[in-house]
Amino acid sequence: MERSKKILCGLQNQYYRATWKSMGFSTDDLKRPLIGIANAWSECVPGHFNLRQVAQRVKDGIYRAGATPVEFGVIGGCDGMGQGHDGMHYILPSRELIANSVESMAQINLFDGIVLLGSCDKIVPGMLMAAARLDIPCILLPGGPMEGGIVFDGRKSDQTSSTEAYGMLTANKISEKEYVSLENLSCPTCGSCSYLGTANTMCSLSEALGMTLPDGGIIPAASAARLAIAEKTGIKIVELVQKNITARRIITKESVRNAIRVCLAMSGSTNAVMHLTAIAYEAELDINVLEEFDELSRTTPQIAKINPASKYNMIDFYQAGGVMRLMEEMKTIVDTEQMTVTCHTVAENITDHVYQYPENSNVIKTMKEPFGYQGGVAVLRGNIAPDTGITKPGAFDKSLHHFTGEAICFNSEEEAEEAILAGKVHEGHVVVIRYEGPKGGPGMREMYKAMKYLYGRGLSKSTALITDGRFSGTNNGCFVGHISPEAAEGGPIAIIKNGDKVEIDVENRSLNLMVSDEEISRRLKEWKRPEPKFKRGYLGLYCKIAASGSEGAIMKYDLL
Structure with a gap:
């Protein structure tokens, strides 16, 4: 039975229905599955700035599929804003607050499933930790990466270019005019940082875990495709509820190993080691993530290079085929029988995937001719x-x-x-x-x-x-x-x-x-x-x- 039915069905539960109706929900709304939308939107984080629009399209998909969406807010701090001062003390601990708050809201309201909207460093793992704890149907949907900025130091710039440039300025390597120009030109759109930082690493690894729809982690924030996949996510969460495909059917020892392989193949952020360890802990998996990273790094070639390992950014990676191209290339060393939030296996997702752009061997190479024969972490x-x-x-x-x-x-x-x-x-x-x-x-x-x-x-x-x-x-x-x-x-x-x-x-x-x-x-x-x-x-x-x-x-x- 759907969780929400415990408080929404029967004469004895009129109290709960009356409370929902005070916010405009109808009798028909309350007969449908209740899908929570944990939205980390704010005006503090560029990676979350577009999540209002994304949330609306998720709601459209949920309605279309016959369920009722219920949105609530979740905190989310930007690592970039916390860098170099006392605020950074709070960034990693905020991961636990996010996990606790999502868990609390899901249990207080007995949601039948949850769509998790978040893009950035500690928000994505915090939400995945909550999904693993709850073990109800869940999908994570990020807001997507931002566009790269004006070319500086041989690559498209981003906000970190300003910090590098300040070091250059203090060493008299560039002029103040060159330095100041980056302020207006390095971040042309909202979105998670344009490079492969922890945010985009974890969004990519959520795909590899099977907790995000294919391409859902890396479609650009400012693109129409980001809104289209939001609606598809809303439809899919209802299917997951109907089929009772819960988070722990997707977050398994084998899918965590898949995520580790992908992280190594793309030389993702070192923070992924810590976050995957925490996610596996919440899912109560008998796996030592550190040992797996150590062992798998020796047999996983690096087949993708993205800034800071190269001049190419996340949108270049997406256009080159992204996580799906990596997993297709790596299908002999990943477990393709793992279930995903598409309600299909990794193998089925690879077979069905349509690439929108041509291959780019400058960004993604093959297993036979990799950038390196051992992993990037x-x-x-x-x-x-x-x-x-x-x-x-x-x-x-x-x-x-x-x-x-x-x-x-x-x-x-x-x-x-x-x-x-x-x-x-x-x-x-x-x-x-x-x-x-x-x-x-x-x-x-x-x-x-x-x-x-x-x-x-x-x-x-x-x-x-x-x-x-x-x-x-x-x-x-x-x-x-x-x-x-x-x-x-x-x-x-x-x-x-x-x-x-x-x-x-x-x-x-x-x-x-x-x-x-x-x-x-x-x-x-x-x-x-x-x-x-x-x-x-x-x-x-x-x-x-x-x-x-x-x-x-x-x-x-x-x-x-």
Whole structure:
């Protein structure tokens, strides 16, 4: 029986029907399945700015298919707006708030199914986490990527170009006029960022999981096709309800592996490791996502290159065939029998798919002639990262895959950025940014600006950066993030000193401090746990119960 029937049928449930009717719902509306629309629209996030129009077309599809749509709001913060200040502490923790709020609204109202509207970094995984918890019919529909801007530094610009350009300006590499021109010309439309950041990575991986209709993750935000797929999504959610195809029939161990394969093949954001771990946790799957990334990266070729790994952006990727082209090319190494929100399997979706544009081998290559024979994301371990460190070799020059340098240490993102802009970081340095993990940050902030400043100052091919924080999907250069255990938990990253030698070896999957085991042990014994930076409010709670990056930075309530 449909969930909503428990409160909408029978004389005893007149109370609920009267409450719905106070908002204009009719007797006929309340005889149909109730489909929630969790809409993260706001004027704060360009990736969500078009979701009002998208939601209306979803409603049209739901009505057309014979059900009743009920829209409600969900928060959503833009990583870009939170970068480089205290707001970034809240970005990752907001993922849990999103999951909790969607779960709460679905259960309070006993929706029969939900369409999840969100496009950006923590909103997409938060919504997928809620779907996995609820295990009711769900479809995720993003708002689509934005167009690229004016050409700058050899590619179509985006908002991150301004940060790179500021580094260039401080190094006297460009004029102030060139710098200022980007403000009006780098972001010509709304939409999720035009490059392959965490937002577009997770939208693509939702397709690969089977939770988004084919092409639904990457159709441009400003296109008519975005509205057309919104209506189709509304129709499909009703079919999922009728056939009782719930989220956990789609989010399985095998579909998570498919998503990992796609992430590796397109060199997606390192944050995907953490988010897929959290989604698998909510779906109660017996799978170690970190180990899967490590193992599958060795047998998954990189067959797509998208900014920051190349000059081509997300719309170029969509036109080259997108996620469907990747999965078709990879059909011998993905599980094509997995169910999807089309109510068909991956294999059936591949057979039925119609490509709107010609192939582009500059963006998507073949399994036989890939860009690289191993995946674009790698898991490193060593005496700095006993549990894990995550890097993205698909997005930086192969000459940096083995890098040994001298540590220069900072205990916050801000300290490191000031030093980089002041010219204190030089060739051969390994920049160490610590106390930015889930607990220590708190919130595991992104070291986006630090990497962009290194790039802008011409240091991206002669320095490296390691951190217990995260990186934006747009970052390139030699970096290792998600280092666990984090500094605030007494991880070895806490005891690195200025001048220590650090070795990053991607081929051998290692990250090591080049000092003796005895010296490391001595330093760890002398280490003292710092006071938490936040003791009240949501962050005060989060830093107490956040798990490590290696566990997906989920909130573990048994830690209270």
